[in-house]
Amino acid sequence: MNSNTSDNHIILRKGIYDDLPEMLQLFTATIDEVCKKDYDLQQLEAWKSGSENRERWVKVIKEQYVLVAVTENKIAGFCTLDQGNYIDLLFVHKDFQHKGIATMLYHHIEKKALLNNEKELTADVSKTARPFFEKRGFHVVQEQTVHVKGIAMTNYKMVKNLIS
Structure with a gap:
């Protein structure tokens, strides 16, 4: 199949328990590839270790609103x-960067928050993701140092006001 045609065929749906293995794979591969310009190897390894916390991910699926973007299964x-x-x-996913997928996901999530009458959206954002969030109207409230498995990493507490 011509890879150019796949861009338009992105389906957004609710994430389910069976998506977890693929979500975890995507999580670690993305950190490896996409975030390597902003964090060193030790930091990337520590960050990826979050995929081993099975309980956390099961909780994500159970308790959070999870949205997945699917293309070609x-x-x-x-x-x-x-x-x-x-x-x-x-x-x-590293192979689907710069195709508007994060923007699609984000817009849907923002709509969901607005439907819930939320006044603002917050996120703890990596150096890699910060420009994306800034483009969406978020601003940095605080630069933070988080420790993952004893490794210090910088991220940003960001917020967006949803009330114009």
Whole structure:
């Protein structure tokens, strides 16, 4: 199949328990490839280790609003909304970067928050994702150092006001 035609065939649907293995694979592969310009190897390894916390991921599926973008029966990306106003995870497969998938996912999630009458959206955002969030109207409230498996990493607490 011509790869150019696949861009328009992205289906957004609710994530389910059976999506977890593919979501985890996407999570680690994206960190490896897409985030390597912003974090060193130790940091990437520590970040990826989050995929081993099975309990956390099962909880994500059970308790968060999980949205997956599917193309050609593959998960191209996913985004999760926790407590109605916190974007917990937003990842797009390394092979599907710069095709508007993150934007599609984000818009849907923002709509969901607005339907829930949320006043703002918050997220803890990596250096890699910060420009994406800034383009969507988020601003940095605080630069943070988080420790994952003893490794210090920088991320940003970001917020977007949903009331104009």
